[in-house]
Structure formats: structure tokens, C-alpha cells
Amino acid sequence: MGTAERREASEDGAAAGGTALRDPVAPEDDSPNRQVRTERAASAGGSADRGGRAAAGAGADSTARQARVAYRPLWVEEPAKRRxxxxxxxxxxxxxxxxxxxxxxxxxxxxxxxxxxxxxxxxxxxxxxxxxxxxxxxxxxxxxxxxxxxxxxxVVSTPSSTARALRREQRRARRQERTAQRAQERIHRQSGAGQLSHP
CATH class of the missing domain: 1.20.58 (Methane Monooxygenase Hydroxylase; Chain G, domain 1)
Structure with a gap:
């Protein structure tokens, strides 16, 4: 096979491959996707004004969707490792x-x-x-x-720590407060037991 024949054969193969890539022959299918594609193609062939308005609406929708997708917080707060x-x-x-x-x-x-x-x-x-x-x-x-x-x-567990005395005073104050609350509840219960129920 000569050089000219090889060149012609490669050009024929490239042309066939190019047409095969550009115009694929799809098998016949009656799937819903094909019907949707056909309806879209038919609606795209409508008037230019209606197509322009639809394109503007689709562009606005896509812009809003991109803005929604693109929104991310600038930083994510993490709990501190140390106090x-x-x-x-x-x-x-x-x-x-x-x-x-x-x-x-x-x-x-x-x-x-x-x-x-x-x-x-x-x-x-x-x-x-x-x-x-x-x-x-x-x-x-x-x-x-x-x-x-x-x-x-x-929290320093040494005998000279003033934190112990402070905690002791706080515990004593809480204990007295609880005792006072219990006494008040007891007085309310006793005074409520002697009353007659109102109609």
C-alpha cells in the first residue's frame, strides 16, 4: 500500500469517525424521557418573544438556585479545647x-x-x-x-485555700434557703388543709 493510498484511507476513516461522532444513530425508544425531549423541542420552536421571556425566567431561577447553593457561612464555630x-x-x-x-x-x-x-x-x-x-x-x-x-x-485542695471556706459558706446558704422553702411549703399545706373547698 503506497503513501497516497494510506492517506486516502486515513482521511476516509476520519471522515466516517467524525460523522459517526457528530450524528449518532440512537435506537428507537418510547421512553418518557424521549417524549419530554420531543415536547421541549416543540416548545422551543415557539415565538422568539415567549422564548426570551422563558429564558429570562429560567435565568432568574438558576441565579437564585446558585445563590442558594453558593451560600455558606464564613466560619464554623467549634467548641474551645481549653477553658x-x-x-x-x-x-x-x-x-x-x-x-x-x-x-x-x-x-x-x-x-x-x-x-x-x-x-x-x-x-x-x-x-x-x-x-x-x-x-x-x-x-x-x-x-x-x-x-x-x-x-x-x-479548686485547690490545700488547707490554706480560701476556696474551701467560700464553698462552705455557699453550701450553708443553699441549705438554709432550702429549709426556708420547705417550711413555707409546709405552712401552705397545713393552712390549705383546714379550709373548705369553695364551690
Whole structure:
């Protein structure tokens, strides 16, 4: 087989394949889907004005459907893995973080000024030393504040804990309240037993 014959055979095959892909011959079926397709094709052949209005309505429906499908919340709230820190402890922690950040910035500026031979190096070194003392105090303040809060409000099973005394007082107050409620109920029951029923 020559080159020209091979080219003609490949062109014939491509043309046949192309027509086969473009115009598939579907088997005859009387399914409801075919009837729906036929009715849709018939209704599409109607007037251009009616088709334009239907297209606009379908476009509005599809836009509303897309808006409904596309809506998602920006974030999903999850339960916290750890309990929220008490407010005094959080305040001390924020203060300590700010002081430590300023100290680190001052130390870096002092180092760079020393490398550059600037006159600002000596004041920055002095201020960074002072800031280091303040940062240490801030970190200790967080620890002390947390211990004090736990001692007053937390569950600390030590003999010197004031949380025990507070709980004891709360239990005593609840017990007295329950006793008073029971006494009131008993008085109501006794006074209700002696009355005659009204018609």
C-alpha cells in the first residue's frame, strides 16, 4: 500500500469517525424521557418573544438556585479545647506579652546600632536592660496572678485555700434557703388543709 493510498484511507476513516461522532444513530425508544425531549423541542420552536421571556425566567431561577447553593457561612464555630482564662490572668498575660515584645525590639535595635557604630547604641542598651527587668516582672506577674486566682476561686485542695471556706459558706446558704422553702411549703399545706373547698 503506497503513501497516497494510506492517506486516502486515513482521511476516509476520519471522515466516517467524525460523522459517526457528530450524528449518532440512537435506537428507537418510547421512553418518557424521549417524549419530554420531543415536547421541549416543540416548545422551543415557539415565538422568539415567549422564548426570551422563558429564558429570562429560567435565568432568574438558576441565579437564585446558585445563590442558594453558593451560600455558606464564613466560619464554623467549634467548641474551645481549653477553658477561657480568668480575666485578671488574661490582663497580666497580655501586659507581659507586650512588654516582652518591646524588649525584643529594643534589644535588636541596640544590636544593630552597635554594629553600625551609632551614638544611639548606648541608650538603647541601657533601655533594653531596663526592659528585660520589666519583662521578667511581667512573666512573674502572670504566674502570681494565676496562683492567687486559683487560691481564691479555683479548686485547690490545700488547707490554706480560701476556696474551701467560700464553698462552705455557699453550701450553708443553699441549705438554709432550702429549709426556708420547705417550711413555707409546709405552712401552705397545713393552712390549705383546714379550709373548705369553695364551690
Amino acid at each position: 477561657r482564662m480568668p480575666d485578671p490572668v488574661r490582663t497580666a498575660a497580655v501586659r507581659a506579652v507586650l512588654v516582652i515584645a518591646v524588649t525584643l525590639i529594643q534589644a535588636m535595635v541596640a544590636f544593630l546600632c552597635t554594629l553600625a557604630g551609632s551614638w544611639l547604641a548606648f541608650p538603647m542598651v541601657i533601655s533594653s536592660v531596663v526592659s528585660t527587668v520589666l519583662a521578667t516582672w511581667g512573666a512573674l506577674d502572670v504566674w502570681v496572678t494565676r496562683q492567687v486566682w486559683n487560691q481564691r476561686n479555683g
